[in-house]
Amino acid sequence: MLFLPFFEQLADTPWSVGLHESEIAYSVIESIHVWSLCLFFGLAVMFDLRLLGWTMRKVPVSEFSHRLLPWTVAGFVILVISGTLLFYAIPLRSYQNIFFRSKMILLLLAGLNVWIFHSRVYPGVTKWDLDAVPPRAARVAGALSLALWIGVVVSGRMIAYNWFDCDRQPQPAIINFLTSCEPAEDH
Amino acid sequence: MSLLPFFQWCYQSGLGVTIRTSTWAFPVIEAFHLLGFGLTAGAVLVVNLRLLGVGLSRQPVAQLSAAVKPWLIGGVTLMFISGIPLFLSESIKCYYSFAFWVKMTSLFLVLLFTFTVQRQAIKAGLTSNRPLLGRLTALISLGLWSGVAWGGRWIGFS
Numbered sequence A: 001m002l003f004l005p006f007f008e009q010l011a012d013t014p015w016s017v018g019l020h021e022s023e024i025a026y027s028v029i030e031s032i033h034v035w036s037l038c039l040f041f042g043l044a045v046m047f048d049l050r051l052l053g054w055t056m057r058k059v060p061v062s063e064f065s066h067r068l069l070p071w072t073v074a075g076f077v078i079l080v081i082s083g084t085l086l087f088y089a090i091p092l093r094s095y096q097n098i099f100f101r102s103k104m105i106l107l108l109l110a111g112l113n114v115w116i117f118h119s120r121v122y123p124g125v126t127k128w129d130l131d132a133v134p135p136r137a138a139r140v141a142g143a144l145s146l147a148l149w150i151g152v153v154v155s156g157r158m159i160a161y162n163w164f165d166c167d168r169q170p171q172p173a174i175i176n177f178l179t180s181c182e183p184a185e186d187h
Numbered sequence B: 001m002s003l004l005p006f007f008q009w010c011y012q013s014g015l016g017v018t019i020r021t022s023t024w025a026f027p028v029i030e031a032f033h034l035l036g037f038g039l040t041a042g043a044v045l046v047v048n049l050r051l052l053g054v055g056l057s058r059q060p061v062a063q064l065s066a067a068v069k070p071w072l073i074g075g076v077t078l079m080f081i082s083g084i085p086l087f088l089s090e091s092i093k094c095y096y097s098f099a100f101w102v103k104m105t106s107l108f109l110v111l112l113f114t115f116t117v118q119r120q121a122i123k124a125g126l127t128s129n130r131p132l133l134g135r136l137t138a139l140i141s142l143g144l145w146s147g148v149a150w151g152g153r154w155i156g157f158s
Helices: A003-011 A014-021 A021-053 A061-087 A091-095 A100-129 A135-156 A173-178 B003-014 B015-022 B025-052 B061-089 B091-095 B098-123 B131-155
Strands: none
Touching: A003 A014, A003 A091, A003 B061, A014 A021, A014 A061, A014 B091, A021 A061, A021 A091, A021 A135, A021 B025, A061 A091, A061 B025, A091 A100, A100 A135, A100 A173, A135 B025, B003 B015, B003 B061, B003 B091, B015 B025, B025 B061, B025 B131, B061 B091, B061 B098, B098 B131
16 A cells, blocks of 8 residues: 555656657567576576486586576576566556566565575585485475476566456456555446 | 468467467466576576586586486477467467567577587587687577577567
């Protein structure tokens, strides 16, 4: 409720309107978002598969982390910047989009998983660096990461579809609740 | 000879019609298509960043390439299995889409390049003796895969 007026105002700012109405700018930012997604998601998946012991079993986990994590972080930074611009172009509709919301929740959970892995599991890596199949805690983190990032990508792709959008009524009450939508009574 | 009749035939196919008339089919298949591409990108990046000297530099290229090969093939297979139905559902749009032809040309070239030139170069150990050659093959591969990604995204904008 608090955010709604803020995003309404944001949608009226000249830059937001400009981005929204410029087909070229929006498409180029969207393409950069997909391109950096490949960089981030591709390498994150490979790291998760290594943690699960499903690929590159002879590569030390620490070497993978040391040499490829910077690329993953770079991909993530470009994703966040391009993603913020995409949101800024269509703030109100995105905020009330059910897939955008599920994406943000999954993103938060994926971030939490990354934090737990790097603060609890990874510090002991020297004990299992060369294990073909890392210990259970690392495998669980890898599997969770894989599932959560797939969820983020799929939710993100679905934001484009307006099946549950606020301006498409009637919707079930649960959908309107989940999207903070209050349809006008006279419709 | 024009390919248009073939594209029209694809458009009329049972699978194409089913996907086109369904609300959910296209988006769901499209999501798998994107995941397949992400997996492919991961396998491709591990090898190419290594060849560029900015990845897993302590690992032998041939060994890395062999280790990620099942995932590369898995990713490409998922892309094809999901991409063909997507194509059937909007083949006429694709025929007139410049982005579609950029994507298909890049895809054809990159698959050919990866499984012939680059593979042979890695197998023969050419990339370890001549790092510049390895870097060149990596840049060609990454450039062509970027063409696939951009083309794929832009089909949706036309």
